[in-house]
Amino acid sequence: MLEFITRLFGREGGSKNVAKERLRLVLVHDRASISPQLLETLKAELIKVISNYMEIDESALEVNLDSQGSTVALVANIPVKGMKRAAGV
Secondary structure, X not given: OHHHHHHHHOOOXXXXXXXXXXXXXXXXXXXXXXXXXXXXXXXXXXXXXXXXOEEEOHHHOEEEEEEEOOEEEEEEEOOEEEXXXXXXX
């Protein structure tokens, strides 16, 4: 998960920055009452549903929780390679 976070924010090095980012994610997950395992399950299910309609780059897909004040948002960056044809069209 730390590798995902590092890639997401483009930061490497500095244990201070790593610790700060870990704390931020823990606080966001606590506010949203979502465990890292649940977030991974959500990511897998998003891939499954979106893949029915679009060809996506699963290796570059990013799903995260972000908070501003008391609001928590699910943020997803899903690179689309192309659209799939609808059945029967």
